[in-house]
Amino acid sequence: MNARGQLGDFLQARRSQLRPEDTGVATYGDRRRVQGLRREELALLAGVSASYYSRLEQGQAVNASPEVLDALARALQLDDAERRHLIELAAGTRRRPATRRPPAERVSPAVRQLVATLGGVPVVVLGRRADVLAWNTAGHALFAGHLDPEIPERPNHGPNMARLVFLDAHTRDLYADWPTKARAVVATLRMASGQHPNDPLLAALVGELTVQTPEFGAMWADHRVKAGGHTVYEMRHPLVGAMAVTQQTLLTEDGQTVVVATTEPGSASHAAMTLLVHSAATSRTGDPQPLGIRD
Numbered sequence: 001m002n003a004r005g006q007l008g009d010f011l012q013a014r015r016s017q018l019r020p021e022d023t024g025v026a027t028y029g030d031r032r033r034v035q036g037l038r039r040e041e042l043a044l045l046a047g048v049s050a051s052y053y054s055r056l057e058q059g060q061a062v063n064a065s066p067e068v069l070d071a072l073a074r075a076l077q078l079d080d081a082e083r084r085h086l087i088e089l090a091a092g093t094r095r096r097p098a099t100r101r102p103p104a105e106r107v108s109p110a111v112r113q114l115v116a117t118l119g120g121v122p123v124v125v126l127g128r129r130a131d132v133l134a135w136n137t138a139g140h141a142l143f144a145g146h147l148d149p150e151i152p153e154r155p156n157h158g159p160n161m162a163r164l165v166f167l168d169a170h171t172r173d174l175y176a177d178w179p180t181k182a183r184a185v186v187a188t189l190r191m192a193s194g195q196h197p198n199d200p201l202l203a204a205l206v207g208e209l210t211v212q213t214p215e216f217g218a219m220w221a222d223h224r225v226k227a228g229g230h231t232v233y234e235m236r237h238p239l240v241g242a243m244a245v246t247q248q249t250l251l252t253e254d255g256q257t258v259v260v261a262t263t264e265p266g267s268a269s270h271a272a273m274t275l276l277v278h279s280a281a282t283s284r285t286g287d288p289q290p291l292g293i294r295d
Helices: 003-016 039-046 050-057 066-075 080-092 109-117 137-144 161-167 169-174 178-195 200-212 214-221 268-282
Strands: 123-126 132-135 229-237 241-251 257-262
Touching: 003 050, 003 080, 003 178, 039 050, 039 066, 066 080, 080 178, 109 123, 109 132, 109 257, 123 137, 132 137, 137 161, 137 169, 137 257, 137 268, 161 169, 161 178, 161 200, 169 229, 178 200, 178 214, 178 229, 200 214, 241 268
Parallel strands: none
Antiparallel strands: 123 132, 123 257, 229 241, 241 257
16 A cells, blocks of 8 residues: 555545535536546645645645645544544655564453453454454354354464455344444554555455455545444344444554443343353353453
8 A cells, every 4th residue: 555645545535525515615506527626626725735735636745744734634624533544644655665574463461451351241352454363252252153262363364353344244244234334344444554554464455355345445445534432233143133232442552452342231232242241151161261362
């Protein structure tokens, strides 16, 4: 993924999604040949020259000042996550490309302790490329009970949540509104691509999913970004049925994501989740580490 290309693509995508009437730009009833705003219109809103803005979109300009980036963010009506993404993309144009393969991601002892402490709550730890680095027994039962629970501990063979969501039939069926979950996964990967524009493994993952599923390619081209937060998903688990599950994401100091799944206390979803967690725990009573965390 080319950092300058990513910046230009993001600006163009956001510009095309703005309607003149949403920004106060007068059109005087003219027939428009482009979707969204024209380059010169966006440049005018941001207070920069049309030629400079064009060079930014074309990847021919670097070192955009914080003031210019702030003006562009306001003109494009970016939210906080999108504004951070814009700043990270601009910073990426000034970095030298990485020459070494990035080191394998590892779960710190502190994060392992956190996952173990939350033994009765489904937890999954994801790396920056959505690789599953660890899960507890409840997390495995909720998100990937059809997989070997030990698989995250196998070097270079652990599951990847993006691959599961797009390519695994079991995972797709878990979500009643699969497109919403899929867009969230893509938006999180898009944010990671801005933070790590020269990561060859992330680029390879994006390329693989783009080739294997046109749905991913279409969502990736939309340039939506997402960082943290929580979302309620209607999940259809094959063992306990439908549940409204809140998935909250917590960021570690190593840039990893801890996904915690909860349900509303006293609800039918909570009863179903309790049954699932109890069933998963009792099915592994012979395991010396019932929480499913391996060192």
